[in-house]
Amino acid sequence: METTQFWDIIEKSIVQKNSIDKNEQGDAILEILTTLKQNQILGFHQKLTDLKRELNTPQFNEIAFMMKYGDNRTALSGFKNWVISLGENHYKKTKQSPAHLLTLNDPKLFVVGRAYLNELDGLPQIAYEDNRTESDLEWYAFVQKHRRLQQIENNQNHNKDKGLER
Numbered sequence: 001m002e003t004t005q006f007w008d009i010i011e012k013s014i015v016q017k018n019s020i021d022k023n024e025q026g027d028a029i030l031e032i033l034t035t036l037k038q039n040q041i042l043g044f045h046q047k048l049t050d051l052k053r054e055l056n057t058p059q060f061n062e063i064a065f066m067m068k069y070g071d072n073r074t075a076l077s078g079f080k081n082w083v084i085s086l087g088e089n090h091y092k093k094t095k096q097s098p099a100h101l102l103t104l105n106d107p108k109l110f111v112v113g114r115a116y117l118n119e120l121d122g123l124p125q126i127a128y129e130d131n132r133t134e135s136d137l138e139w140y141a142f143v144q145k146h147r148r149l150q151q152i153e154n155n156q157n158h159n160k161d162k163g164l165e166r
Helices: 003-016 023-033 038-054 058-066 073-085 088-096 098-103 118-131 139-165
Strands: none
Touching: 003 023, 003 038, 003 073, 003 088, 023 118, 038 073, 038 118, 038 139, 058 073, 058 098, 073 088, 073 118, 088 098, 118 139
């Protein structure tokens, strides 16, 4: 999934939620994901994982700890999900300067007063399973299969590049 498509889904979910309850955004994301093809759902999952990984910096972790979400893996993951759920603009500002999060004071940006949204991680699996037929792989097998295929492709490209260097 292209980065722009991922952020389009996040932006649509921000618009579609019906209240200031940030948890409703998860419901809106799930609705959107269930309309996508399996590979697109996997692409959303992979992009989410990549974006969360990009936030793994000492500065981000320090801000998460200051905001009381850096003391364990689950809290930090939910905090990263929350940052992503704010949309591309806030994400980029946060990535550039995690202290940006300390300037946010709009109650509409928080989940019942908290900077946390844990359910985002499970939405691709729920959307996939909702659309899965008996002949389709289960979610974890589907993800593993695509990881192996990606590794094979990466190895082939690496070997091709090595051959060109000779």
